[in-house]
Amino acid sequence: MKKIAVIGAGTMGNGIAHTFAQSGFKVSLIDVNEAALEKGMNTIAKNLDRMIAKEKISEADKSNTLANISTYTNLEDAVKTIDLVVEAATENLELKLKIFKQLDQACPEAAILASNTSSISITQIAAVTSRPEQVIGMHFMNPVPIMKLVEIIRGYNTSDTVTKTIMELSETLGKDPVEVNDYPGFVANRILMPMLNESIETLYNGVAGVNEIDTVMKLGMAHPMGPLQLADFIGLDVCLSILNVMYNGFKNPKYAPCPLLVNMVQAGKLGVKSGEGFYDYSESRKAEKVSKQFLK
Incomplete structure (x- = not known):
C-alpha cells in the first residue's frame, strides 16, 4: 500500500493523516470544509514542530511529512487511485453509511475501506457496500501520532487477508495492533465508557467533587489522567454517543x-x-492560570 485517503480533518483525521504521511505514505486528506482542512494542516505542522523541539524528528522530516499530504474537498477526486481509505468523520451512523456508499462507488475495486469509529458496527457499515469482505475497523487512539494502540475490528464478513494486511500495515506505522471482534464498543470503549459513566454518576450522586474523584483515580489507581478530565478530553458528546450505541x-x-x-x-x-x-478550558481561565504563575 502506498496511497492512503483519510476522510475528516478533525482531531482524529489530521492525526491519522500525520501518522501515515510521516511513515512515507502519500495521503489525501478529505473534508467538505476548506477551513477545516486548513485548520487540520496547521495542527499537523504544530505537532511536527513539537516533535522537532523534542529532537524526535528533523526539519527535513517535517517538510517531507507535509509534502506527503494533499487536501481535497471533493471525495471522488481524492480516492480514484487509493489503496486504503480511513474514514474519521463524526461518530454518526447515518453519516458513516452515506460516506461508505460513496466510497464503494468511487474507490478502486481492490481498495480496502476502513473506519476509525469507536463504537459503531463495522458489519452494519460494510452491509451498505458491495465489498463487505474489504471493510474493517481501524480504531486509532488520541493523540494518534503518540498513542501506540490500534484496535483492528473485524466485521462479520471481513476477510482474513484484509485483516492480516491491516494488522501488518499498522505495524509499519510503529503501532501495536490488536484484533477484536465486532460488538458494541469493541474492547477499549466497552471497558472505558462504563468507568467514565460511573465516575459521572459518582459526581451526580454527590459522593465527591470533580477534583476529588479524579485525584482518587490518579493517586489510587495510577491513572495518568482522572476519568472526568479524560471525558472532557474525549468530548462529552462523543462519550454520550458511544454509551448510547452500547445501551x-x-x-x-x-x-x-x-x-x-x-x-x-x-x-x-x-x-x-x-x-x-x-x-474550565476558557481563554479567561487560561489567562488566570498564567497570571497566577507570573505572580509566583
Missing part, C-alpha cells in the same frame, strides 16, 4: 448514560472542544 446494542441498563452527562451535552458543555466540561 441500544446490549439493551443493558449498565450502559445507560448518566442524566448529568445528557444534560451537559444538551447545554453545550462538551469538554475541551467547547471550552467547558467538568473543568
Whole structure:
C-alpha cells in the first residue's frame, strides 16, 4: 500500500493523516470544509514542530511529512487511485453509511475501506457496500501520532487477508495492533465508557467533587489522567454517543448514560472542544492560570 485517503480533518483525521504521511505514505486528506482542512494542516505542522523541539524528528522530516499530504474537498477526486481509505468523520451512523456508499462507488475495486469509529458496527457499515469482505475497523487512539494502540475490528464478513494486511500495515506505522471482534464498543470503549459513566454518576450522586474523584483515580489507581478530565478530553458528546450505541446494542441498563452527562451535552458543555466540561478550558481561565504563575 502506498496511497492512503483519510476522510475528516478533525482531531482524529489530521492525526491519522500525520501518522501515515510521516511513515512515507502519500495521503489525501478529505473534508467538505476548506477551513477545516486548513485548520487540520496547521495542527499537523504544530505537532511536527513539537516533535522537532523534542529532537524526535528533523526539519527535513517535517517538510517531507507535509509534502506527503494533499487536501481535497471533493471525495471522488481524492480516492480514484487509493489503496486504503480511513474514514474519521463524526461518530454518526447515518453519516458513516452515506460516506461508505460513496466510497464503494468511487474507490478502486481492490481498495480496502476502513473506519476509525469507536463504537459503531463495522458489519452494519460494510452491509451498505458491495465489498463487505474489504471493510474493517481501524480504531486509532488520541493523540494518534503518540498513542501506540490500534484496535483492528473485524466485521462479520471481513476477510482474513484484509485483516492480516491491516494488522501488518499498522505495524509499519510503529503501532501495536490488536484484533477484536465486532460488538458494541469493541474492547477499549466497552471497558472505558462504563468507568467514565460511573465516575459521572459518582459526581451526580454527590459522593465527591470533580477534583476529588479524579485525584482518587490518579493517586489510587495510577491513572495518568482522572476519568472526568479524560471525558472532557474525549468530548462529552462523543462519550454520550458511544454509551448510547452500547445501551441500544446490549439493551443493558449498565450502559445507560448518566442524566448529568445528557444534560451537559444538551447545554453545550462538551469538554475541551467547547471550552467547558467538568473543568474550565476558557481563554479567561487560561489567562488566570498564567497570571497566577507570573505572580509566583
